[in-house]
Amino acid sequence: MNNKLPPRWLMVGLMMFPQLVETIYSPVLTQIASQFRVSEGQASQTLSVYFLAFAVGVVCWGRLCDLVGRRPAMLAGLLTYGVGTLLALLANEFEVLLLARVISAFGAAVGSVVTQTMLRDSYQGGELARVFSVMGIALSLSPVLGLVSGGLLAERLGYLGVFSGLLVLAAVLLLVAGRWLPETRPATTLRVALWPLACRMMKDGGLWRSALLVALFNTMLFGYYSLAPFLFAGLGLSTGEFGYSGILLALATLLGSLLNRRLLGAGWSPASLVRLAASLALVAGLLVWASQDSLWFLLPMMGGVVAFGIAIPNVLSQALLAYREVAGSAGALFGLAYYLLLGLGLAVAAGLQDLGLLITGCGLLALWCSRRRST
Structure with missing residues (x-):
């Protein structure tokens, strides 16, 4: 193994990659619906x-x-x-677009699981929690870069401009990673059979609750990306104006990440911070539900995003502490669990077409789950 630590700037870019490409795509959902002559629900299903x-x-x-x-x-x-x-970029049928989304998603998953595995290779204990907190701060830029750039591309060049931008981004990341990404796999890595490991993890109730928490907080965030374009359109606002809402979400994620880092430094445990985030998400969901007929819903939505910024680093940094010797495979199975749950959550979101109800439900489940997780 090459013991050289991966550059943090590159880890930040690769960690941001999955969320960035999805937020760039989000502003074109209304165009996808009209261009491919499908319903709003079908267009939203491209996310699930x-x-x-x-x-x-x-x-x-x-x-x-x-x-x-x-x-x-x-x-x-x-x-x-x-x-x-x-x-x-070449699709002219909705079914082809869905296939392209499946292939893109399959590839983009590498930015989540392999980046997290490399961080777990390189850092331990409190340092790992702090690194994940820093990554959370960096991720706060994703909505700004994604929604603003996606909104501008959609408004000026249409959905083809968005897909062209995503293709360029993929090429740049591939070239940069090829040049600067080292190998971090420890020599002690065990090549265990996947099924026995899966059986061990399936019996781990705490791990299941961690997977559900990750899925719930991500459903709140990506539910916004899925449903808010249609809320903005209903209010007579453009895709570009929807894109600028990413600035508010980024500020909220940054606030949540900074608050998380400060509270960790003050001695708060990760479990107590997750409970705090779940309570905040529930309150935010109720307020979004009450105000989503006007643009004022963005203010409580920011509260939900603050909760995301607090919760996610703490859940991810603690979830796989008992599986360090098989970090890659365990991370894969853990990711499978929470992304399947996230896909289910976004399918529910597409069926509901009600952002406030979605966030309220997720917040309530997260609060229940966080209390069970700490007992």
């Missing part, structure tokens, strides 16, 4: 299909990074994402 394929990709790349190494798995995943994006 995306995350179901993403879940399968997490298993593949997580397993592969234990078998052949972190670096080869990352490069193969980025290349796969580029192929899917190229197919989306």
Whole structure:
């Protein structure tokens, strides 16, 4: 193994990659609906299909990074994402677009599972929690970069401009990772059979609750990306104006991440911070539900995003402490669980078409789950 630590700036970029590409795509949902002559619900389903394929990709790349190494798995995943994006750019039928989204999602999953595995290779204990907190701060830029750039591209160049931008991004990431990404797989990595490990993890109730928490907080966030474009359109606002809402979400995520880091430094436990975030999300959901007929719903929505910024680093940093010797494979199976749950959550979101009700339900379940997780 190359013991060189991966550059943090590159880890930040690769961690941001899955969320960034999805927020760039979100502003074109209304155009997808009209261009391919499908309903709003069908257009929103491209997000739920995306995350179901993403879940399968997490298993593949997580397993592969234990078998052949972190670096080869990352490069193969980025290349796969580029192929899917190229197919989306060429699609002229909705079914082809769905296939392209499946391939793209399968490839993009590498940015989540392999990046997290490389961080777990390189850092331990409190330092790992702090690194995940820093990553959370960096992720706060994703909504700004994604929604603003996606909104501008959609407004000026249409959905083809968005897919062209995503293809360029995939090519740049592949070239940069090929140049600067080292191998971090420890020599002690065990190549265990996947099924016995899966059986062990399926019996771990705390791990299931962690997976559900990750899925619930992500459903709140990606539910916004899925449903808010239609809320903005109903209020007579453009895709570009929807894109600028990413600035508010980014500020909220940054606030949540900074608050999380400060509270960790003040001695708060990760479990208590997750409970705090769940309570905040529930209150935010009720307020969004009451105000979503006007643009004022963005204010409580920011509260939900603050909760996301607090919760996610604490759940992810603690979830796999008992599986360090099989970090890649365990991360793959853990990711499979929470992305399947996320795909289910977004399918529910597409059926509900009610952002406030979605966030309220997720907040209530997260509060229940966080209390069970700490007992």
